[in-house]
Amino acid sequence: MKVLIVGANGQIGRQFVKLLSEDPHHTPVAMLRSEEQISFFNSLNVESVLVSLEESVQAIAAVMEGFDAVVFTAGSGGSTGADKTLLIDLDGAAKTIEAAQQTGTDRFLMVSAIHADRREQWGNEIAPYYVAKHHADNILRASGLAYTIIRPGALTNDPGSGKIQAGENLEGGPIPREDVAKVLLHALTSEHLHGKTFEVISGEEEIADALKRL
Amino acid sequence: MKVLIVGANGQIGRQFVKLLSEDPHHTPVAMLRSEEQISFFNSLNVESVLVSLEESVQAIAAVMEGFDAVVFTAGSGGSTGADKTLLIDLDGAAKTIEAAQQTGTDRFLMVSAIHADRREQWGNEIAPYYVAKHHADNILRASGLAYTIIRPGALTNDPGSGKIQAGENLEGGPIPREDVAKVLLHALTSEHLHGKTFEVISGEEEIADALKRL
Numbered sequence: 001m002k003v004l005i006v007g008a009n010g011q012i013g014r015q016f017v018k019l020l021s022e023d024p025h026h027t028p029v030a031m032l033r034s035e036e037q038i039s040f041f042n043s044l045n046v047e048s049v050l051v052s053l054e055e056s057v058q059a060i061a062a063v064m065e066g067f068d069a070v071v072f073t074a075g076s077g078g079s080t081g082a083d084k085t086l087l088i089d090l091d092g093a094a095k096t097i098e099a100a101q102q103t104g105t106d107r108f109l110m111v112s113a114i115h116a117d118r119r120e121q122w123g124n125e126i127a128p129y130y131v132a133k134h135h136a137d138n139i140l141r142a143s144g145l146a147y148t149i150i151r152p153g154a155l156t157n158d159p160g161s162g163k164i165q166a167g168e169n170l171e172g173g174p175i176p177r178e179d180v181a182k183v184l185l186h187a188l189t190s191e192h193l194h195g196k197t198f199e200v201i202s203g204e205e206e207i208a209d210a211l212k213r214l
Numbered sequence: 215m216k217v218l219i220v221g222a223n224g225q226i227g228r229q230f231v232k233l234l235s236e237d238p239h240h241t242p243v244a245m246l247r248s249e250e251q252i253s254f255f256n257s258l259n260v261e262s263v264l265v266s267l268e269e270s271v272q273a274i275a276a277v278m279e280g281f282d283a284v285v286f287t288a289g290s291g292g293s294t295g296a297d298k299t300l301l302i303d304l305d306g307a308a309k310t311i312e313a314a315q316q317t318g319t320d321r322f323l324m325v326s327a328i329h330a331d332r333r334e335q336w337g338n339e340i341a342p343y344y345v346a347k348h349h350a351d352n353i354l355r356a357s358g359l360a361y362t363i364i365r366p367g368a369l370t371n372d373p374g375s376g377k378i379q380a381g382e383n384l385e386g387g388p389i390p391r392e393d394v395a396k397v398l399l400h401a402l403t404s405e406h407l408h409g410k411t412f413e414v415i416s417g418e419e420e421i422a423d424a425l426k427r428l
Contacts, residue, residue, distance in 0.1 A: 061317065083342040086299065086345040086346060090349065
């Protein structure tokens with residue numbers, strides 16, 4: 001599959017692009033917002049396209065032509081304010097979804113967050129972020145695209161174990177970003193996950209087996 | 215009609231509640247977030263209920279039982295940050311819509327903002343606010359409720375003229391809050407406006423006539 005990774009320069013994005021680049025079945029292209037981000041992807045022999053999520057739907061659609069799938073793993077992150085959460089995590093996602101609809105890019109993977117549908121579990125400080133993720137996910141679910149929404153628990157930089165727990169309603173727990181990237185790779189070609197939303201944390205089961213039972 | 219006004223203590227809210235309280239066909243109830251806001255409504259002989267838009271859908275639904283209509287004119291305003299824009303203007307609206315669905319309160323008027331569907335017209339500074347309004351409106355349009363979305367131009371505190379221009383795609387222009395309140399009053403019982411979204415600025419036409427042609 002030819003896969004456009006939106007938010008490729010993020011911590012999950014970089015690991016996922018690297019995995020894809022090592023897989024002979026896939027061709028990743030990194031969507032980046034600035035030229036300084038290109039060198040990492042050049043070193044992986046991965047093509048890049050330059051467009052910011054603050055640009056128009058048309059600008060995003062223009063680089064999306066000819067892809068089989070979009071993986072959205074962009075986020076404004078903790079160092080910017082809630083204004084960027086609105087512009088990137090919510091409306092950047094909405095615009096990417098509209099671009100996918102316009103270009104007929106049917107397969108769409110979204111990196112969301114555990115408990116994004118359970119307002120009662122949103123702590124005060126992180127609640128604005130959850131509002132954006134919750135509604136971005138709802139927009140995707142209403143989009144008519146062949147989506148899969150993946151909601152990891154607390155992200156860590158530990159090495160991946162390749163073993164997870166996956167389900168619709170988990171208590172919570174940590175998961176290495178490396179394992180989230182591996183889950184994305186498995187989910188990408190799993191047709192039974194079209195139209196599904198699931199949570200994922202570190203666990204006891206091989207990724208392929210855990211995803212099979214969803 | 216028994217009408218719940220969400221954001222009753224706002225500048226449009228207060229004028230709208232006052233208009234409703236003077237109309238023998240309607241009974242307004244002010245939804246307020248703090249006790250200090252009650253005295254104004256007591257002075258109008260208008261009942262108040264206390265619940266914050268940061269509370270749960272269940273808490274909002276609990277005060278919404280038995281109403282015929284909801285008017286959402288709440289906004290976090292310019293003195294708070296974009297975190298409150300996410301929590302109030304977007305998720306507060308979403309929760310109010312869910313509460314209306316749960317309680318069977320079918321009629322729903324939303325005070326939105328001119329150009330909320332046209333990203334190319336969102337200036338940088340106000341763009342985060344527009345993201346919230348745009349997506350709140352989209353949630354309402356997908357809700358199945360008998361909605362009307364009213365998108366005023368630049369709000370002023372001038373006395374209302376009672377004359378407006380209304381349409382789906384206006385250039386822009388000012389409108390007194392008093393006239394927005396009057397538009398809400400007319401729209402409330404206008405069945406032909408169910409399922410409609412329109413923009414409104416000051417103009418040459420009587421409100422009733424301008425709305426009739428939508």
